[in-house]
Amino acid sequence: xxxxxxxxxxxxxxxxxxxxxxxxxxxxxxxxxxxxxxxxxxxxxxxxxxxxxxxxxxxxxxxxxxxxxxxxxxxxxxxxxxxxxxxxxxxxxx
Numbered sequence: 456x457x458x459x460x461x462x463x464x465x466x467x468x469x470x471x472x473x474x475x476x477x478x479x480x481x482x483x484x485x486x487x488x489x490x491x492x493x494x495x496x497x498x499x500x501x502x503x504x505x506x507x508x509x510x511x512x513x514x515x516x517x518x519x520x521x522x523x524x525x526x527x528x529x530x531x532x533x534x535x536x537x538x539x540x541x542x543x544x545x546x547x548x549x
Contacts, residue, residue: 458524458545459485460492462499465519465531466507475536477518480507481528492522 462482469476482499486492500520507515523531525545533539 458526459487460489460522460524461485461528462492462496462503463521463523463528464503464507464517465521466511467516467518468511468514470514470516471511477535478537479523479528479531479535481523481525486522489522496520496522 461484464480464482465477466480467477482503484495484499486495503520504517507517529539529545
């Protein structure tokens with residue numbers, strides 16, 4: 456079974472001098488189709504922006520918002536140089 460789609464946000468924390476400076480964050484709500492997920496972005500984006508601002512103390516910059524499947528999100532973060540989080544388990548199965 457293919458996983459669903461999640462609103463995913465590429466952020467930069469370059470202002471905090473972290474390495475790697477960019478990474479993808481992913482919302483918990485799963486959508487069956489990319490079209491459904493993309494239709495939800497305008498509704499959830501203000502909340503995402505506020506949460507990221509509060510979480511980062513205003514240091515994070517949102518670079519991109521897309522709907523990705525979990526395996527895409529994981530691969531993109533690995534491509535940016537991130538390690539898998541300890542104990543990480545997929546939200547959905549493929």
